[in-house]
Amino acid sequence: MKLTVNGNEVDVEVDENTPLLWVLREQLGLTGTKYGCGIAQCGACTVHVNGQSVRSCVVPVSAASQMGEITTIEGLSDDGSHPVQQAWQEIDVPQCGFCQPGMIMAVAGMLNSNPNPTDEDIDAEITNICRCGTLARVRKGIHLAKTKA
Amino acid sequence: MTEQFKLSRRGFVIGAAGTGLSISFLAGCDQVEDVVADVIEQGPTPDAEPFPEVNAWVHIASDDVVTIRIARSEMGQGTLTGLAQLVAEELECDWDKVVTEYPTPGENLRRDRVWKDFATGGSRGIRESHDYVREGGAAARMMLIEAAATEWGVPVEECSAAKSVISHGPSGKTTTYGAVAAAAAELSPPFEVTLKDEKDWKVAGQPVLRLDTPDKITGKQVFGSDIQLDGMLNASVKACPVRNGKLKSFDAAAVESMPGVRMVAKVDDTAVAVIADTWWQANTALEALPIEWEGGNADYSSAAFEADLEEGLTAKEAYVGNQAGDVEAAFASAAQVVEATYRMPHQNHACMEPMNATALWTEDKCEVWCPTQNGENALAAAAEASGLPIEQCEVYKVHLGGGFGRRGAGDYVAQAISLAKQMPGTPIKLMWTREEDMRQGFFHPTTKGLARGALDAEGNLTGIHLRVSGQSILAALLPDLLQNGADLATFQGTVASGLSPQLDIHALKYSFDNMLFDHAMRNPPVRPGFWRGVNANQNAIYLECAMDEFAHAAGRDPLEFRLAHLKDSPKMAAVLQAVADKAGWGSNDGKARGLAGFYSFAAYTAACAEVTVDEDGRLKIDRIVAATDPGIVVNPQQVEAQVEGSFVYGLSAMLHGEVSFENGEAVEQNFDTFNSMRISEMPVVETIVMPSGGFWGGVGEPTIAVAPPAVLNAIFAATGKRVRNLPIKDQNLRDV
Structure with missing residues (x-):
């Protein structure tokens, strides 16, 4: 099955029902994308398909292969220089960090379609769970990232 | 296309300021080398550093x-x-x-x-x-x-x-x-x-x-569940979902031919696992595996246990954690007696990263890679589970995707080793599903609290009795620490001063002439655990909501009412005054505010919450001003982060968190039913870090205690109604 991941075309041999998340982690070694719930509730597995956020734990790889270009946290930038990553670094958003790849991808996905989100937009769009509780800094980080795009 | 790094067996370089590289092979600490490879390779064990x-x-x-x-x-x-x-x-x-x-x-x-x-x-x-x-x-x-x-x-x-x-x-x-x-x-x-x-x-x-x-921020951080070793296989496990039940049998033949499956293995008396090439294959087969369970507390229901908790609230026998004066005489002569019963259910830690460990066993060595809050406990667990002398075991710690108390236990480490022992020489990565993580928790104790206040005709609090009925963590996990049967740790934040240095960091800071704080131990057959903040969570709600109820019944300002009992604790008074001043306590701006203060883990903490409750009784927490005095502060911006984070953890429990049990099984098994606070529910948090010097207090946990009672008291200020049954979930706050 062919996939385009982070700009590279890859061919994976895998059961077509395997969720994209597990193909990324186990076939492609892209472990930045995390498993948190498996039912699209927590957002730790968020990646982009054609620039839009998708919760990869519930997308079968067969569907993903038809959807378009997949970007993971490893492909968001080469060096952590994406505006969201810069903002996250500047104000130390992460705590344990486990949810942050998904959080960053969700935020970057929102900014792709809405470069200037209001607090209400953020409330509606960003529904990822962070148990350490970085939510206040996530909001600050989004507003900071807007200024860096 | 994937960039990964060599993993040292000896240890990890776990953060490289400015370089962005996290894991380096330690042969030569002066060079941080990154290796592009398809797998993270095992390095040789260096005998000595260069x-x-x-x-x-x-x-x-x-x-x-x-x-x-x-x-x-x-x-x-x-x-x-x-x-x-x-x-x-x-x-x-x-x-x-x-x-x-x-x-x-x-x-x-x-x-x-x-x-x-x-x-x-x-x-x-x-x-x-x-x-x-x-x-x-x-x-x-x-x-x-x-x-x-x-x-x-x-x-x-x-x-x-x-x-x-x-x-x-x-x-x-x-x-x-x-x-x-x-x-x-x-x-x-x-x-x-x-x-x-x-x-x-x-x-x-x-x-x-x-x-x-x-x-x-780049995805390079390797957590336990990201560990990759040469020749490694993956495992998913299921333990008996009924409290304290056992594994009876399983039909391995039914799944052995499924893709990637290498072994269906009994883990111990309670659990079975599937080992496969990938974790997805292992878990797919595990879900298809016919399993029979037996025994355990299959008739346990948390709804029925509520009656036991209720009975404990007025039971004659109770352990005393703090007392002074003659509290019954105070009630007998009171002009007014105020009573309030609050309730908190079990909580799961729900670390974002489910439990996991990777183990490699041979006849003369056992190695474990795991996220653990207690590396030495994990090593002890490794020695026990491997059957090898502890000198032949080693644990390599990996950053944790959340801990909150859950990862102090060695249960998941022992499971991984049990599997590795059945495949000598092959590294086995065991990872739990979210559902397994929710079923097999060490749950925050369930309790009820009955607070009674005696007020005289002038509105002075002449007596206070706080009875907590519920579960003891120590009775289940560390019974040697019980004192004549009592778990004094249940009196976190309310215990008498001077009993021991360990308890003094949680001593009651209020002065009351006539008081009684006691505990009726009622233990359900649910494994309890240390959950961020531990017993301070319920005690702060029970005491600080009660103080608010007493103050309103007395017709007094809740801040002034508290300060009247804090003349001997200027540091506690200072944090309360600080949040009140910054939040605009007492101003006539129409905002509904609530206060709370608490002392635990040697830190003085306070919060003032502002909330809005709409016509349909729905809550919006607008803002919380927090203060903490942990004595000496090492990194003030990280203290702020911990205050904000602890509020999310504590408020998630107050708003949404409940693990209930039916037929001995946890009902809530994922985030769809055990919800966690989202950004739309997150208030603005303004933190006053006010170290007064001279002592070293805690940071990660203490402030968790004050957010829920401050919010609950603010809800009363907004609606005139008390929410005493937690979590709030979908309760109409105007009709409780």
């Missing part, structure tokens, strides 16, 4: 890179950076060249516990190791200076160090730490070190950025 350490805490390479050893675990709370700041402060090294490394628990054992305690819980990471880690940094600095002075043939007293550069004043000569580190390592450590006064701190006490952020 550059000797200066001492246990400090290694300096010839290029001046300073590796600081950190014994406690980083799970988000920032202790890694804080401890490094303390060592670096005394070391006088260049902060920009600091990286950190976890020594292994086995190395600690071999070196006579030179790094002391690895346990990371109870907000003690910095609180209980600040002195000896600073001494380690200071001793290393003195040895480096001595090495330079010896080389130059000048008196040590004429030399000084700053930013990893040693200077000889009279001659103007300079050298760097890296140039003399090898010579310094040959010297005897000093007999005596003097630590700096906090007012002279340059790195410690400053809001420096965390050392671990760069890897956490």
Whole structure:
């Protein structure tokens, strides 16, 4: 099955029902994308398909292969220089960090379609769970990232 | 296309300031090499480092890179950076060249516990190791200076160090730490070190950025569940979902031919696992595996247990944690008696990263890679589960995707080893599903609290009785710590002063002439655990909501009412006054505000919440002003992060969190039913960090206690209705 991941075309041999998340982690070694719930509730597995956020734990790889270009946290930038990553670094958003790849991808996905989100937009769009509780800094980080795009 | 890194068996370099690289092979600490490979390779075990350490805490390479050893675990709370700041402060090294490394628990054992305690819980990471880690940094600095002075043939007293550069004043000569580190390592450590006064701190006490952020924003941070070893297989496990039940049988043949399956294995008396090429294959087969369970508390229901909790509220027998005066006489002569019963259910830790461990077993060695809050516990668990002497076991700690108390236990480590033992020579990565994580928790105790207040005709609180009925953590996990049957830890924040140093960091700060705090122990057959904040969570709600109820019944201002009982605790009064002042307490701006203050883990904390409740009874928490006085602060911006984070954890429980049990099984098994607070529910948090000096208090946990009672009291201010049954979930707050 062919996939385009982070700009590279890859061919994976895998059961077509395997969720994209597990193909990324186990076939492609892209472990930045995390498993948190498996039912699209927590957002730790968020990646982009054609620039839009998708919760990869519930997308079968067969569907993903038809959807378009997949970007993971490893492909968001080469060096952590994406505006969201810069903002996250500047104000130390992460705590344990486990949810942050998904959080960053969700935020970057929102900014792709809405470069200037209001607090209400953020409330509606960003529904990822962070148990350490970085939510206040996530909001600050989004507003900071807007200024860096 | 994938960039990964060599994994050292000896240990990890766990943060490289400015480089963005997290894991490096330790053969040569001076070079951080990244390796593009399809798998993370196992490195050989180096017998000795090419550059000797200066001492246990400090290694300096010839290029001046300073590796600081950190014994406690980083799970988000920032202790890694804080401890490094303390060592670096005394070391006088260049902060920009600091990286950190976890020594292994086995190395600690071999070196006579030179790094002391690895346990990371109870907000003690910095609180209980600040002195000896600073001494380690200071001793290393003195040895480096001595090495330079010896080389130059000048008196040590004429030399000084700053930013990893040693200077000889009279001659103007300079050298760097890296140039003399090898010579310094040959010297005897000093007999005596003097630590700096906090007012002279340059790195410690400053809001420096965390050392671990760069890897956490690029996906490079390797968590336990990301471990990849040569030839590794993956496992998913299921233990009996009924409390204390056992595995009866399973039909391995039904799934053995499924894709990738290598083995269907009994883990122990309670659990079965499937081992496969990938975790997805293992879990797919596990879900298809016919399993029979037996025994356990299949008739247990938390709804029925409510009656036991209720009975305990008025039971004659109870353990006393604090008392003074004659509380019954106070009630007998009261002009008004106010009573309020509150309830809190079980909570799951729900760390974002489900439990996991990777183990490799051979006849003469057992190695484990795992996220753990207690490396030494994990090592002990490894020795027990492997059947090997502890000297032949080793644990390599990996950053935790959340801990909150859950990862102090060794259950998942023992499971991984049991599986690895059944496939000698093959590394097995065991990872739990979210559902398994929710079913097999160490749950926050369930309790009810009955607060009674005696008020005289002038509205003075003449007597208070707080009865908590419910579960004891120690009775289940550490029964040796019970005192004549009593679990005094249940009186966290309400216990009498002077009983022990361990309890004094949780002592009641209010003064009451007539009081009784007691506990009716009612233990359900549900495994309890230490959950961020522990017993302070319910005690703060029961006491601080009661104080609010008493104040309103007395027709007095809740702040003034509290301060009247805090004349002997100016620090507690100060944090309450600080949040009240900043929040605009008492102003006629129409905002609904609630207050709470609490003392636990040696920190004074307070919160003032502002809420809005709409016509349909729905809550919006608009803002919380928080204050904490943990005595001495090592990194104020990380203290703020912990305040905000602890509020999310505590408020998630107040708003949504409940694990209930039916037929002995947990009903809530994922985030769809055990919800966690989202950003739309997150209030603005303004934190006042107000260290008063002279003591080392905790940071990660203490503030969790004050957010829920402050919000609940603010809800009353908004609606005139008390919410006493938690979580709030979909209760109409105007009709409770």
